[in-house]
């Protein structure tokens with residue numbers, strides 16, 4: 001089942017409407033034509049403001065499919081933004097918290113209701129984690145289980161499915177389960193994007209007496225194929241090292257450089273010149289610095305056995321979930337994904353098999369709502 005919807009904006013003086021979006025109600029535009037600029041300016045300022053109001057972003061679902069009553073129509077107004085965000089986000093009546101097995105819960109969700117799935121599954125054979133009676137998988141059984149999780153995630157998600165994971169090293173041997181999973185996903189016909197690397201300082205001693213300490217994990221990324229419906233691949237970028245403008249230089253066979261090169265990598269039309277962007281693409285190695293020891297974004301994260309840092313989650317949410325969109329974490333743990341979604345004007349849905357973790361998620365979200373999160 002898909003969820004059809006169309007939110008419209010109507011003039012409340014000329015017809016029926018469902019929700020009044022005029023001032024002084026919660027949906028009113030706080031910016032005034034005249035004092036705050038012309039019509040286009042106050043619409044733009046409202047949009048920039050709205051996406052930073054977590055309490056309103058979380059309530060956008062109330063507008064979905066409704067007639068929003070304003071006094072501007074047929075002229076443009078902030079109602080167009082509200083309607084577009086409500087529709088673009090494909091808002092559905094999902095709850096924010098689900099306690100249950102990932103597959104059992106996902107199977108109750110409609111098709112394509114989430115904009116981004118981001119999370120980190122229990123690593124195979126995670127020995128120190130209380131399993132509260134749910135199965136712990138090893139080796140190929142873990143891979144097979146994760147293939148099913150990815151398949152179901154792709155049914156539920158219309159954007160990127162990104163899962164952070166690591167294999168197990170024991171007796172000087174790495175299990176390679178993230179790589180085995182990627183191979184099996186490809187064999188199953190699932191589209192992968194090249195996995196970004198989650199990099200952090202690493203735990204001293206994690207290399208053992210003869211190997212290198214571990215400084216990275218894979219972020220396995222799957223899609224339903226084709227270009228992503230929404231992405232902002234410079235959201236976490238920085239100004240380019242070389243100033244904008246000018247042509248790239250190409251190195252010739254004799255080692256000298258030519259100053260009027262054109263890209264011929266198939267991404268630009270032949271002959272079209274490359275213009276450096278204002279903000280450079282940040283690349284696929286996500287440096288999160290110190291991973292633990294109070295660098296996770298909230299002390300509450302430490303109440304889960306294997307939390308990831310808010311910085312990593314922020315990278316994916318800002319790059320791959322539209323403002324107002326729904327971000328789903330099927331292995332929520334301490335609720336890092338929910339907290340970061342809320343801070344960045346996205347909605348969240350959190351699943352965890354342990355009731356203790358769902359209670360922890362709720363505390364983590366309250367921390368953000370009360371403004372106590374760092």
Ligand SMILES: C[S@@+](CC[C@H](N)C(=O)[O-])C[C@H]1O[C@@H](n2cnc3c(N)ncnc32)[C@H](O)[C@@H]1O
Pocket residue numbers: 100101102103119120121122123134301304306307308309330331332333334335336337351352353354357
């Ligand atoms: C690596 S932790 C996630 C930590 C989280 N990213 C954070 O920042 O706190 C994995 C979580 O998956 C949960 N989990 C394990 N098996 C599950 C299952 N079958 N369905 C749903 N959740 C499960 C565990 O309870 C655990 O909290």
